[in-house]
Each structure stands twice: as C-alpha cells, then as structure tokens.
Amino acid sequence: MNAPSPSPEPHRAGLLAGLALISIVCAIFAVSVGSVNLDPVAVWSALGGDDQTLERRLILELRLPRALCAYAVGGMLALAGALMQVLLRNPLGDPYVLGISGGAAFCALLAMLAGYTGLWLKGAAFLGAAVAILLVFSLARGAGAWTPTRLLLTGVVLATGWGALISFVLSVSPAARLPGMFFWLIGDLGDAVDPEVPLLVLGVGLSAAMLLARPLNILSRGEHQAAALGVDVAPLRLGLFLLTSLVTAVSVTVGGSIGFVGLIVPHMFRLLAGSDHRVLLPGSAMLGGSLLVFADTLARTLLAPQQLPVGVLTALLGVPVFLYLLTRRMSGI
Amino acid sequence: MLETRNLDVTIGGKAVCRGLDLAIEAGQCWAVLGRNGVGKTTLLHTLAGLREPECGDIRLQDKSLARLSRRSIARRLGVVFQDNEDPFPASVMETALIGRHPHLGNWRWERNDDKMRAMQALKNLRLESLANRPVSTLSGGERRRLAIATLLTQDPALGLLDEPTNHLDLNFQVSVLELLKKLCTRGQAMLMVLHDINLALRFCDHLLLLLGNGRYLLGETSSLGSAANLSLVYQHPLTELSGPRGPVMVPG
Numbered sequence: 001m002n003a004p005s006p007s008p009e010p011h012r013a014g015l016l017a018g019l020a021l022i023s024i025v026c027a028i029f030a031v032s033v034g035s036v037n038l039d040p041v042a043v044w045s046a047l048g049g050d051d052q053t054l055e056r057r058l059i060l061e062l063r064l065p066r067a068l069c070a071y072a073v074g075g076m077l078a079l080a081g082a083l084m085q086v087l088l089r090n091p092l093g094d095p096y097v098l099g100i101s102g103g104a105a106f107c108a109l110l111a112m113l114a115g116y117t118g119l120w121l122k123g124a125a126f127l128g129a130a131v132a133i134l135l136v137f138s139l140a141r142g143a144g145a146w147t148p149t150r151l152l153l154t155g156v157v158l159a160t161g162w163g164a165l166i167s168f169v170l171s172v173s174p175a176a177r178l179p180g181m182f183f184w185l186i187g188d189l190g191d192a193v194d195p196e197v198p199l200l201v202l203g204v205g206l207s208a209a210m211l212l213a214r215p216l217n218i219l220s221r222g223e224h225q226a227a228a229l230g231v232d233v234a235p236l237r238l239g240l241f242l243l244t245s246l247v248t249a250v251s252v253t254v255g256g257s258i259g260f261v262g263l264i265v266p267h268m269f270r271l272l273a274g275s276d277h278r279v280l281l282p283g284s285a286m287l288g289g290s291l292l293v294f295a296d297t298l299a300r301t302l303l304a305p306q307q308l309p310v311g312v313l314t315a316l317l318g319v320p321v322f323l324y325l326l327t328r329r330m331s332g333i
Numbered sequence: 334m335l336e337t338r339n340l341d342v343t344i345g346g347k348a349v350c351r352g353l354d355l356a357i358e359a360g361q362c363w364a365v366l367g368r369n370g371v372g373k374t375t376l377l378h379t380l381a382g383l384r385e386p387e388c389g390d391i392r393l394q395d396k397s398l399a400r401l402s403r404r405s406i407a408r409r410l411g412v413v414f415q416d417n418e419d420p421f422p423a424s425v426m427e428t429a430l431i432g433r434h435p436h437l438g439n440w441r442w443e444r445n446d447d448k449m450r451a452m453q454a455l456k457n458l459r460l461e462s463l464a465n466r467p468v469s470t471l472s473g474g475e476r477r478r479l480a481i482a483t484l485l486t487q488d489p490a491l492g493l494l495d496e497p498t499n500h501l502d503l504n505f506q507v508s509v510l511e512l513l514k515k516l517c518t519r520g521q522a523m524l525m526v527l528h529d530i531n532l533a534l535r536f537c538d539h540l541l542l543l544l545g546n547g548r549y550l551l552g553e554t555s556s557l558g559s560a561a562n563l564s565l566v567y568q569h570p571l572t573e574l575s576g577p578r579g580p581v582m583v584p585g
Contacts, residue, residue, distance in 0.1 A: 089420050211439070218434050222418040227383050229487070230407030230435035275421040278442075 012279045015272060019286040023071065026293040030067035031059045033301050065193050069254055070296040070310070071289035072198030073189065074261050076251040078288025079205055081262030082269075082280055083244040086220045087237060088148045094263035095248040098155030101257040102162025103132025104249065108256070109169045109181050118191070122253050129249035132162065137241065146237065187258030187311030189296050198254050205247040206285050212236065212243075213277040220275065258311045260318030261288050268321065291317070334359050334491050334522045335380065335410070340389030341547075344375045348547030353389070355541065355551060357491065362517040363524040364533035364554075366566055367543030373526040374415060376543070377493050380524070381412045394490070407435035411489035413480045415496055419468045426464040428479055429455055432486030447486075454485035457512055473500035481509060485516075492516075494525035498532065510536040530571075530582045534558050542566045 032038045038046065038055060046055035080095035087093070095101070107128025111121045140146060140154040170181060183190065192198075209216075215236055218226045223233050251258075265288040269280055295313040302308060340353040349372030357363060367373050378384040380391060382398045391398040393409055411432070419428075429451040430443050437443065455461045458478040463471065471479065477500045484492050497513070498506040506529070513523050514536050524541075527533045533540065533554075540557045542550040544565060550557060560573040563582055571582045 085421070089418070091420055214434065214437070214439070218431055220421050221423075221428075221431065222414075224378070224383055224412075224414055225417065227403055228381055228407060228410075228412040228414070229431060230402075230404035232403050270422055274427070275423050276427065 012273055012276075016279065016283055016286070019283055019290070023286050023290045023293075026290040026297075027064075027067050027071070030070070030293050030297045031063040033297055034058075034063060035304060065195050066189060066296070067293050068195035069192035069198055070189050070293045072195055072202045073192070073251045073255040073258065074265075074292025075202045075285035075289035076198065076205065076247045077258060077261040077292070078265035078269075078284040079202070079209060079281060080244050080247045080251065081288075082266035082277070082284045083209060083216075083240055083247075084262070085266060086216050086277070087240045087244060088152050089220060089222070090148065090152065091267065092263070093152075095244065095251070096257060096259075096262065097152070097159065098132075098136045098245075099159035099162050100129050100132045100136075100245055100248045101252045102159045102166065103135070104129040104252040105185055105257055106162050106165045106169065107131070108184055109166060109173070112177055112181055112184070113169060113173050125256075126249055126253045129245075129252055132158065133245040133249065137245075146234075151241075183309045184256040185311075186309040187256040187314070188307075188309040189255050189292075189299075190307055190309075192254050198250060201247060201250045202285065202289075205243060206282060208239075208243055209281050210278070212239065213281055216240075216277040217275070220277075256309075256311070258292070258314055260314045261292055264318045264321055265291060334361075334394060335524075336392045337380070338390045338392075340379075340391065341387035342372065342376055342379050343387050343547075344372055347372070349376050350543065350549050351547035353549060357522050357524060357539075359490070359520050359522055360517055361522050361539050362514055362537045363522075363539040363541055364537035365524065365526045365541045365543065366530065366533060366563070368545065368567055371543045371545050373543060374495055377412070377495050377524070377526060381410060381493050382406055383412075404435050407487070407489070409489055410491045410493065411484045411487040413484050413492070413494040413497055415499070417476060417480055423468050424464070425455065425460060425466050425468060425471070425479055426451060428468055429482045429486050432483045432488070435487065450488070451482075451486045454482040455479075457485060458482040458509070474502060474505060477501055478505065478509065481513075490521055492521065492523045492525075494523065496526050496528065498527065498529065506532060530563055531576075534580065534582070535578055 028040055028043065032040060032043055036058060042055065043059060046053060046059055049056060077095055081093070084093040084095055084097065085091055104125040105128070108121055108125040111124035116124065136155050136158050140151040166185070170178065173181060215231045218229050218231050219233065219236060227233050266280065266284045269284045269287055273279055273283060292310065292314065295317060296310045299308040299310040299313050335357045337353050337355045341351050342349040365373050365376065375384065379386050382391070393401065393406065398406065430447060432451065433443055433447040452461065452464065455464055458481055460475065460478055460482055463475065468476065468479065477497070481497055497509060501509060510532055517523055538554055540551065540554050542557065542562060544550065550562060560571045560582060564571045569584060572585060574581045574583060
C-alpha cells in the first residue's frame with residue numbers, strides 16, 4: 001500500500017493549531033497585565049532589549065515563570081482528568097477523585113502548621129500525594145480483581161478520610177496560619193516560580209499518554225471489548241494509573257488542589273472535537289493550560305493588590321460550563 | 334480454526350462443560366444453545382481467551398491460545414458481546430473503525446482503506462446513513478447491528494457472537510444471519526449464542542447443546558437438531574412441524 005499515510009482529519013489539526021495560538025495569546029495576556037500594564041509592543045521591546053530594564057525583569061523573573069507554571073499545572077490537570085475518566089470509565093472522574101490531592105493537602109497543611117514554607121512545603125505535599133497513591137493502589141488491588149468500580153469506591157472512601165484529616169488540622173491550627181492553608185486548599189499559584197519541573201512532567205506525561213492514545217480509545221469502550229480487540233488491559237490500566245497519579249501529584253505540589261480544570265476541560269474538548277484520545281489528550285492539555293493561565297492572571301489582577309486563589313476563578317468559570325454540559329447530556333444530545 | 338481439548342469450564346462452582354472437544358473448521362457456522370444461566374456467555378468468553386478455563390487446552394489456528402498475545406488473537410478472532418458500553422460520545426463510524434485496531438501499527442492513523450472497510454461493513458448492516466450519528470442516539474437494534482459491523486470491520490477468521498440477533502426485528506434477524514452465513518461460505522467461521530431454535534436450525538450447520546451440569550452434545554445440525562435433543566436442552570417438550578424451509582420446532 002503506497003497510499004499517503006493519513007494525518008488527523010483537517011478540522012482536528014486546525015483545532016489543535018488554534019489551541020496552540022490561544023495558548024500563546026494567553027501567555028502574552030499574562031505577561032502584559034498586572035501592577036504595571038504593558039501593551040504587546042512594550043512586551044516585545046522589553047524582551048528584545050538586552051538591558052536590565054524594570055519591564056524586562058518583571059516579565060522574565062515574575063510574570064513569565066508564573067504563567068508557565070500555570071500553563072503546566074493546567075495542562076497536567078486536564079491531562080490527568082482525561083486519563084482518569086478512561087481509567088474509571090466514568091465521565092465524572094477527575095484527578096482528585098482517588099484522594100491523591102487529599103493526601104497532598106493533609107501533609108502540606110501539617111507542614112504549614114509546623115511553620116515550613118517553600119521547598120519543604122512542596123516536598124511534604126508530594127510525599128502526601130505519594131502516600132495517597134500507594135494507599136489507594138494497594139487497597140484497590142486487594143485480593144480480587146482491579147475493577148474500575150472497586151478503584152473508584154476505594155478512592156472515594158480514602159478521599160473522604162483525607163478530608164476528615166484536613167478538617168482536623170484546620171480546626172487545631174492557630175488563626176494566623178489559616179489563610180495560607182485556605183489558599184492551598186483552593187489552589188493558588190502565588191509562590192509558583194520554577195516552571196522547569198512542571199513543564200518537563202507535562203511534556204513527558206503527555207508524550208507517554210500519546211503512546212497509549214489509540215488503546216485508550218478502545219479501553220473507553222469496556223475492558224472486554226478492549227481485550228477482544230487486542231489491548232493488553234491489565235498493563236495498560238496499571239500504566240494509566242501510575243501516569244495519572246504522577247501527573248496529579250506534581251500538579252498539586254505546584255498549585256495546590258485547583259478544582260474543575262481536570263473535570264471540565266476534557267468534557268469541553270469532547271464537545272468541540274469528539275473523544276478520540278489522539279486529539280483529546282494534547283487538545284485538553286493546551287485548553288487546560290490556557291484556561292489556567294487566563295484564570296491565574298485574573299486571580300492576581302481582579303482585586304489587585306489583593307491576590308485571589310486561582311481555584312476560586314477556575315470554579316467560577318467551571319461551574320456554569322459544567323452545568324451547561326450536564327443539561328445538554330441529559331437532554332440526550 | 335479453533336479447537337478445544339478436554340476443556341473444563343466452570344463458573345461459580347457450577348460446571349458449564351466438562352471434557353469439551355470442540356473443533357470449528359473454516360466455513361462452519363455453529364450455534365450454541367442452552368437454558369438461561371447454563372454458561373453460554375462464559376463459554377464464549379473462555380473460547381475468546383478472556384477467561385481462564387478450569388483445565389484443558391484451546392488452540393487457535395494450531396497455536397495455543399494462552400501463548401498468543403492479545404493482539405495476535407484479535408487479528409484472527411473477533412467477539413460481539415452481549416452488551417456494549419459507551420460512556421463517552423462517539424460516532425457510528427468511529428465505533429466501527431475500532432475494529433481496525435489490531436491491524437494497525439501503534440502510530441498509524443486509520444487509512445482510507447480502513448475507512449472504506451468500515452463503510453462497507455456499515456452498508457452491509459444498513460447503517461451507512463447513520464455513519465455520523467452519535468452512538469448514544471441509536472436504538473437497541475441499531476446498536477446491535479453496529480456491534481456486528483465492528484466485527485465485520487475487524488474481519489477475523491473466526492467470529493464469536495453472543496446473541497447477535499438480540500433486539501433485532503424479524504427482518505434484520507434473518508438478514509444478519511444470512512450475512513454471517515455468507516461470510517462462512519467464503520471461508521470464515523462463526524460461533525454464535527442464539528435463543529431462537531428455529532433460526533439456529535435454519536442458519537447454522539453445527540450445534541453445540543449445553544445441557545447443564547457440564548454435559549453437552551455437539552455435531553451437525555442435520556443429525557443433532559431433533560425435537561428430542563432440543564427438548565432435553567430446554568427441559569420442555571418440543572414438537573417438530575415441517576415448515577417451508579425445513580423442520581420448525583414449537584413448544585408443547
């Protein structure tokens with residue numbers, strides 16, 4: 001067969017190109033807006049000039065790293081959400097449903113209670129996420145089969161348990177520590193300054209997920225159907241669990257438990273371009289990244305100089321969209 | 334094509350079959366008949382390699398099923414399941430195209446050739462006008478035909494079908510079975526779980542009768558498809574009448 005190898009259908013390729021463009025527009029918006037507003041021309045000339053102007057430092061040392069962090073976290077959350085929805089074969093799956101963010105939050109809050117900040121705080125969050133992953137993994141596996149229902153139930157129960165522990169820490173913490181804890185729980189990118197690791201994890205995670213994309217299309221139609229079509233279901237599900245967990249753990253370590261991106265962005269993309277994971281995964285990652293950059297820029301500018309936790313804005317933007325999707329689905333479309 | 338030797342299948346401590354020696358040859362069309370809960374679906378899953386047998390050996394085209402990868406099994410053997418799940422939106426065409434999965438390399442997108450196969454399969458099941466419809470808008474019978482179209486797109490040497498005529502209207506029951514039988518005359522083989530004895534007698538040249546407690550009868554329809562044997566299967570007396578296309582069984 002010498003037929004040209006078909007590429008993704010044109011409108012899908014166009015959609016991905018459009019999302020790449022939106023990503024860039026959001027980044028320009030993010031570096032332009034703030035305590036000092038710059039127009040795109042000023043951004044361009046500040047970046048072009050090699051002197052250490054205030055604008056250049058503002059962009060390169062403050063706004064751009066934060067925007068890149070936001071993009072990476074948003075992309076990771078959307079990617080993890082899309083993967084979790086297939087793993088659980090449940091459209092309501094999100095990266096936090098198995099309690100990974102709960103474990104991270106509990107340990108992060110303990111670290112805050114003890115007065116740790118910065119890298120120690122992030123280390124504690126990552127450790128908590130890792131503990132939560134191991135716990136849900138070993139308990140859901142148990143002696144029996146590793147079914148989506150069993151995994152989901154185990155995760156939901158563990159998440160509830162983490163929630164109780166979080167409430168406990170909150171109730172014994174001194175009032176002075178509560179605002180910081182509150183920001184962490186809602187999700188905040190205020191001290192996200194090092195984009196290298198999150199961007200790397202997003203890149204590696206997305207590449208790994210793309211390797212699994214067509215098998216994921218088949219898996220989303222049921223395990224028996226997938227096995228009958230030649231998919232090795234057990235290793236695929238294990239890989240999917242580990243990949244989703246790692247990406248979620250890194251994103252909550254950087255930004256706390258930012259809500260709704262992981263749940264709604266994959267659904268938004270499905271409405272735009274269907275459920276083919278070869279398009280859905282990169283598309284959701286770009287859409288999630290752009291959304292979080294946009295939301296974070298609003299979060300630091302709407303009530304400036306006061307900063308809002310970005311999770312407030314993702315939820316405010318996310319709730320109406322999700323309700324809209326839900327009513328559409330219920331009306332049978 | 335597919336052979337079992339001394340196959341024991343049990344479910345929940347209950348024997349589905351004991352010492353089953355089944356040999357499905359190219360060109361044959363088999364019906365599996367048995368009472369509700371006797372284990373027809375369990376047997377079908379076992380033959381597809383989706384479930385471990387208690388003991389015994391299953392060979393697919395002279396290779397042990399247990400040693401073949403899922404992918405190489407899927408290139409030779411396809412399954413139509415009793416139910417299909419679709420929690421995420423997908424079009425009819427996309428659904429039929431998943432049948433090409435075992436034949437495509439990991440990075441390969443579906444070629445035009447694959448799409449033409451899927452379209453032909455949809456045409457064979459008279460679904461071509463629904464190609465762009467979301468699966469969630471299909472009726473039960475249309476979904477059933479789509480599952481069979483997906484099997485046709487997969488194009489395996491052996492098809493295992495669990496109640497392919499379920500939800501289908503009378504005309505589609507007949508045309509779907511005619512289509513499957515035509516595939517058999519071209520050298521493919523089919524084994525299907527059916528509920529309608531008369532469709533089985535009319536379209537299938539071989540019968541596997543599961544009698545419960547691990548007992549079974551198998552052989553050519555012409556010798557095995559008697560009222561006495563079928564009464565034994567359903568534990569209900571059947572009477573043979575002569576119809577325009579051969580014998581017809583009625584209860585009582």
